[in-house]
Amino acid sequence: MGKYGQAAIEAVSLLSTNPLLKPRDVWNKATTEIFGNGTSSQLKGCPRSTFLGFCEEGYIKGVSPGNYHLKSTKNKEYGIRVVALIK
Numbered sequence: 001m002g003k004y005g006q007a008a009i010e011a012v013s014l015l016s017t018n019p020l021l022k023p024r025d026v027w028n029k030a031t032t033e034i035f036g037n038g039t040s041s042q043l044k045g046c047p048r049s050t051f052l053g054f055c056e057e058g059y060i061k062g063v064s065p066g067n068y069h070l071k072s073t074k075n076k077e078y079g080i081r082v083v084a085l086i087k
Contacts, residue, residue, distance in 0.1 A: 003034050004031075004047040006030075007027065007031045007034050007035075007047070007051075008030075008051050010030035010033065011029070011030040011051060012060055015063055022068075023052055023055040023060070024068060024069070027048050027051050028042075045072065046075045047075075049071065049076055050076060052070055053073070053076025053079050054079055055068050056070070057076075
C-alpha cells in the first residue's frame, strides 16, 4: 500500500475514535505524520480531494455525508467511479 493509502486508513482511524473531528482535519493530521508538515506531498490536493469526496458521499463509516468543501471535484468523481467499478 502506498503512503496516501496509509494516510486514508490513519484518517479513518482518527475519525472512528473521535467522530467530532472533521475529515479535512484528520486528513491533514495523518498526512503531516507521514510526510511532514508543509511538504509538497502533505499538501497535495488530489488524494485529499478523493478522501474528502468519499466522506461527502458517505463511503466512510461513521462520517455523515455532507459538504466537506472540496476545491476540485475531479478526483472525487474519479474515486466514485473506481468504487462503482469495484462493486
